[in-house]
Amino acid sequence: MDTRLRVAVHKFSSCDGCQLAFLNSGADLLRLMPRVEFVHFAEAGFIAPDAPVDVAFVEGSISTPQDVERIERVRANSRYLVAIGACATAGGLQALRNDADAAAWMAAVYPRPAEIGALPVSSAIASHVPVDEEVWGCPVNEWQLLHVLQARIFGVRPAIENDKVCLECKRRQAVCVLVAQGAPCMGPVTHTGCGALCPRVRRACYACYGPAENPNAQALAARFAQLGLAPAAIARRFLSINNAAPVFHEAGIVWRERHDDHA
């Protein structure tokens, strides 16, 4: 009997960057093959979108009426559903259209917008179906995905760290860019997992891993204001890759309104 873990990788509205972590793990991925069977993973050549699986990795946000139906089928066919990346966990960068006049936008890009079916909002997988695990990041990396796979091979829940990027910086003895350069670093409110990549190349974190647990977004925004950032620039810090994550969205809107009041 085939006891391999049956795995699917599904894509919704996204850039493909998260699932690429599988193809980028090269030899490590091939080593897992005795334990894992990719049932559906179109980019790698496996097509069986409606087959039942043990674990489904879902990349991308829900942005069309067809997506809404498809994610329900994916859920029904999967024992364990893992949303991977900012698109799947928070609606992605493309959720910036949620606060805008999507119809007018479409008209500006496409000469005949009526021919294109898109929902007015781009939303996270968990707003449509129950999700068993969320792996944050834009993109998620190889280690995060291989860790989830290994945990599921053993039938346990993956242990996902919940620290902030700040702590990772300290651990790796990176110089704090907020203190040393006065750079508007999002590290104090951002979920760890990347290895504090940005501060280590001496730049401010832009929160691609999404909000950490209990982030004090408003306090950090106030700090940015002290550093001399204009309200609109503060709003943009929060309304970026993970703009639709509730804490970021709330902080961003507050500062955007402050900008509008001044304007």
Next chain:
Amino acid sequence: MTTTREVRLCVPILARVEGEGALDLVVQDGRIETLRLRIFEPPRMFEKFLEGREYSELPDLVARICGICPVAYQMSAVQAIEGLFGIDPGPWVRAMRRVFYCGEWIQSHALHIHWLAAPDFLGYESAVGMAQAHAGVLQRGLALQGLGNAIIKLLGARSVHPVGARAGGFYAAPPAEEVAALRARLVAALPDAEALIAWAASLPLPASDQDFISVSLRHPLDYPMNEGRIVASHGLDIPVSEYETHFAERQVAYSTALFADLHGRPYLVGPLARMNLNADRLHPPVRAALARTGIVFPSRNMFHSVVARAAEIHQALLEAIGLLAGYRRPAETAAAAVPRSGTGFGATEAPRGLLWHRYEFDDEGCVRRARIVPPTSQNQGRMEEDLRGALEALGLDKEEEALRRRAEMVIRNYDPCISCATHFLRVRVARP
């Protein structure tokens, strides 16, 4: 009495591409009545939400259009910004950007050749299926892909959506020891890259002879990548800023990707187009390796794209090795930027071809309007034209399965990157 037979094939076929597409094919009286490549990329509307963002955010935002070629998006964007603001980033930045871009060509081409294309030519459904019988080939491919990623990481800290690049240059310079260690690995990989060219040329590539226009950048000295003028095989030679005077995008009802035409005709961008227009700019060892294959560029066989990709991996390795020789950390890793209002243009050669950007900035350096023309929309018209020719050459009376396989192979050969939505290509062959 004639019976009307209509055959409808609804097969999820296009695995091994990035994106969701469908092909409608209607064959009647031994002729192709309808042939449409449909792309349903749900529009992510990047061009609109870039409005109001500051120039400094652009490299990180536009990267998210494509996880396979984020460096290309970053490099076209910084070129547009720097051109308008009048920034000269200097020789160190110029050299390191080329190295950075070499990394992306190597990883993207190695990914395409091994994960996406090779199974077609060797008769497998997936690269995983090839792992037993072609272990050496796959290992070599994965190692090259890994090296490409390592180059991007050297300057960008990670290979997908790297964080090192900025307008004016880089946030930081890698330490000399790291550079030397990586350079040694690149040198050690040269025999593999050469062997890859010979292997690609030895694949059972179908014969094909088509008349098409190639379009790419061309630079006075270098094989094009980060800069140059836009040239075409029938004589066009224009600065990047004049793209819109000669090329037009149009919408067709069945696709969310806009089609681009050059003077009303479809054209090709990507590795084969670059090779057709710039073979004289290749490093001598690449030219020698190609000469041994007997394949001559310019080529009218679209399937020589896979050989062109292999040759570009070799070229990019040699280029990076040369640029990293005698590496020193500079005093400044980026030139300062002072915003200016106006319109900036950028065009670089993404792994899949010309990637053209235009931004209008206000005097605070915020985007007023943006326009981005990716390679895949430029190749769409050419892909349809190619499919028509390739299926007719194969014989329209062939079994549906054979038509489907050939159509898939043709489409995949362009390495289309339709980074959105699911990966299904449904073929409907209607034969009344």
